[in-house]
Amino acid sequence: MKITYDWLKEHLQTKNSENQLINKLTDIGLEVESVEVTSSDLEKFLVAKVIKTEKHPNADRLKVCEVDFGKKETVKVVCGASNAKEGLLTIYAPPGAIIPKNKMKLVVKEIRGVTSFGMLCSESELNLSDESDGICELNKNQFKSKIGQRYFTKKKSNLIDLSITPNRPDCLGVRGIARDLATAGFGKLKGNKIDKILSKDKQKIKIKILKEKDQGCIAFGSCLLTNVTNVESPRWLKDKLISIGQKPISAIVDITNYVMIDLNRPLHAYDADKIQKGIVVRSSKKGETFVALDKKEHRLEEGMCVISDNEGILGLGGIIGGTRSGTELNTKNVLIESAYFNPRSIRKTSKQLNIDTDAKFRFERGIDPLSIEEGLVKAANLIKKICGGRISKIDIQKINKFEEKYINFEIELFEKISGLKISNKKISKILSNLGFKVKENKNFFKLKVPSWRPDIVQAIDIVEEIVRIYGYDKINKIDPIKVRSKPTLNKAQKIFHFLQRSIATKGYQESITWSFTDSKINDLFKSSLKNIEIVNPISSDLNVLRNSIFSNLIMYLNKNLDRGAKDLALFEIGPIFHGPNPGEQATVLGGLRSGKISRLSWIEKEREVDIFDVKKDVIQTLVEAGYGKSEFVVDNQTPNYYHPGKSGRIFLNKNTDKVAAYFGEIHPNILKKMDIKTEALVGFEIFLDNLKEPKKSLKDQKTKYQFSDYQKSQRDFAFIIDKDFKSQELIDVISKVDKDLIKSVNIFDIYEGENIPNDKKSIALNVTIQSMDKTLKDEDLEKVNKLIVDTVEKKTGAIIRS
């Protein structure tokens, strides 16, 4: 909502400064978005005449105009507007002027070799309208005698742009804002005297609101003005509209706009001669069409509220009029409409047709239903004054009566909610200044809600009104008490937090990427899941929710490779989605590493990152998080975006059916498809929802501290075993030979090749043997050795390598 202080002062008697105004507006909840300072520089803009135009010698689209601005000498101005032609009256900005729109100060400047003295302005550059196509064209009759004079005769008042919250339609009118300000002690609200219409002429155009189900029009007031002469608006009216950034059109249109902004009372003006046999307000039928003032043809759905006549649709009630019945400069008879439309109906229709207008904006928020007559009278009187003619009596058709709202307000609620103590007298005064009728009882007020406040329906709304006007700044802070009665994080949140930081300590940089992604990339990682489409994506490459943590991460990794990085480690911890319903999501920690380790190192041999790097990262992280490594089960079943031979999955223990993590090389086909250029790319995913909370909390986790001081023995073994045999299984078999004596089993060599059959490999292990209660003798050790060899050979078919 744009206003000026000058306009506000028509309703408000005040001597406060504009700065005070701006602070007060914000204090009472009418947030000031911006203040556009209009400086005295506007005096520099002059009415001028284009004497002659020539094509610019060095630029096809530019012209060199000779401009008369009332001095003896003319000036040359380079101009790009297509409408710059000989004889045109326009607005000239000499060097030194500041263009209101972009705040650019003009200087004498050479443009492609021709010196230009100032500029010819478009309406948009002067903030007169949005019209940026071509320079201003001034009316010849009006301006031909004014060449060289200032175009802006009056100093403009600063433009204040307010962000009015949707609950306050009353403040979409200047008077409503003035009322709020006056209530808050900022000046005095002036009376709003409206002359009565004394006419005895009947309003001859018949209006009928059909009583249909869901009829969107509740009341339709009208007034007919006959024999008018539509003209350009007088200066005061034009200045007023220009001052808030609106473009004057003709007196009749300008007056309806003026009343709308002044009182928040939208009106519509019809050329009465174009209405065929009266107006019927009805619901549309599916497929009906009409051409609206936005010059588009709209095809309607069933049940939209339309204003129609015998020939069809004249307009969409409360949203937009049609071209067929619009007023023009030669309009003789005007019908002014002042109606009340149901906000929900307005909103539904405008959403369906995607039309946004000033009227729609106001009606959908709720117009004062009792302002129908006031608006008609104000507009009709103005039209008569400016355009002459005769005014008819006012006709108001309605299908429902406006129901007054009453609220019984228990006064103690105010203090209970706000923590503020103020007297009943003060409360009563605030409310009556806002327009409430207050009837004071002992503990409560009986309040009649003003008709312009559709937002106020219950007691809490009253509390807000009082605090808002009294001042939020008067509320005293109550310091919070430092007491914690519940743990801040639950166990799952603690694991999230722990894994996030644990993986970062291993060199991964945390990334946060969108929860949505490109379906083309998602397809590579979604496995058997279905794409979850966003109906209205922000762009076609962010059109589905991600099914995998990799879809975005890999794309951003690739972007970093393009930036020249080679050895990257990125991770993200966040949601992935497996269905379109709330809760069909899982939290995943995914990481990717690319390139090499110890690249170009003088001391270490460089090598590519590999599956065992990520396996280490995953296992170490899980162990650090409190899961027992001895329980882990690893196999090689992985989704298709991993290298089929170089990837694995981890279960936390044998009995869990849910995968705790995947790790491995990313499938080379994916690198190819995404054009990822790196020596190696490995990754992992940890599924947080599949991790059970570690059984014991940290304080119970420590078992009895036991250790042995007896001598440890190390024995090495080498077994020749089937190539496909899983080394983990071998370790398990050996560990179980004697759980008390065998402390650890470690693979230190894998060998295939010479001296080993083709389908076999050699695994060399080191076994640590130690007793808790004695030093083992050679015989004891021999026994264990033999048992190990025998068990392994028997259970696995391996043969000890001699």
Next chain:
Amino acid sequence: MSDLKKIKDEFLSKLQKKLDLSEINKIKSDLFGKNGLISSEFKKIGSIAEPEKKKFASDLNIIKDELQEAINLKLNQIEISEINQKLEKEKVDVTLPERTFIRGKIHPVSQTIDEISSIFSEIGFSVEEGPDVENEHNNFTALNTPDNHPARDMHDTFYLDKNKKKLLRTHTSPVQIRTMSKNKPPFKIIAPGRTYRSDSDQTHAPMFHQVEGLHIDKNINMGHLKGCLNYFIKEFFEIEKIKMRFRPSHFPFTEPSAEVDIGYEIKDGKIIIGEGNKWLEILGCGMVHPNVLKNVKVDPKNYQGYAFGIGIDRLAMLKYGINDLRSFFECDYRWLNHFGFDPLDVPTNYRGLSR
């Protein structure tokens, strides 16, 4: 007797000289070898008559110890000097680079979430979560934002179905609904998380982060709200004084509603929070609307309280001087490295929020 003294003096003086290892070993064997001088003297003990025997043995032992000590000392010196000589040859260029390491970082948004959680933890809030995909009921209707209400225009919503029943949550407020529906009052929670609006420019991203706050109890009023947020902002920006302004606003799910601005100024191109006479909006809040409480079966006659919603990314930008919101989500490794935090920098109350 004089023999002993002679041996002692002779050999002590020998040991004064510069000797190498073999020379010392020779002295050692000359003295203590099988037929060494001292060894021979010991053999004499048996043949000495009683009155002198004891004294002789005692003197001999003293001399033996003295000589042995002198030899050990010499040996030690040689050992040390030999080690030193060896080490002299082992010198490396310590300015050569260390083995390579890679450094992980925590994203500034995650760090900020942890900072926020840490602050609210201190005053008794616990952390709740909710799903990213929400139904229209939890995101709007239950929050007193009925269909066809213009307030829905304030949120550009991503929908997952044509009927607009399933959507990506536009704020963290649905967590209020979820929390209150499944539990009994009082409630004192914060809910950080991802939120989505179909909007993208320098200051808007289609995904961003919010933290919701909710405190419902018997007598929680606007004074508590003001006190809580004032405490939070002071703690978060780690400054003693903060200029804060509560200004009336409108959210369908709170009433009265407020937006909170903090004072700032620009000094040498940097933003200074808490001073100056410019205002920056940082959060929205208010007293939970009785309709919302009714929707989750909490009796507004007995319970009341406040809620707030804070833009986490915005806070992180202000605190850590980050200019472009979109850069948060572009994953540029240089940016992550520059603005990220060491994983061991866990914000806690006892060691402070930030280093």
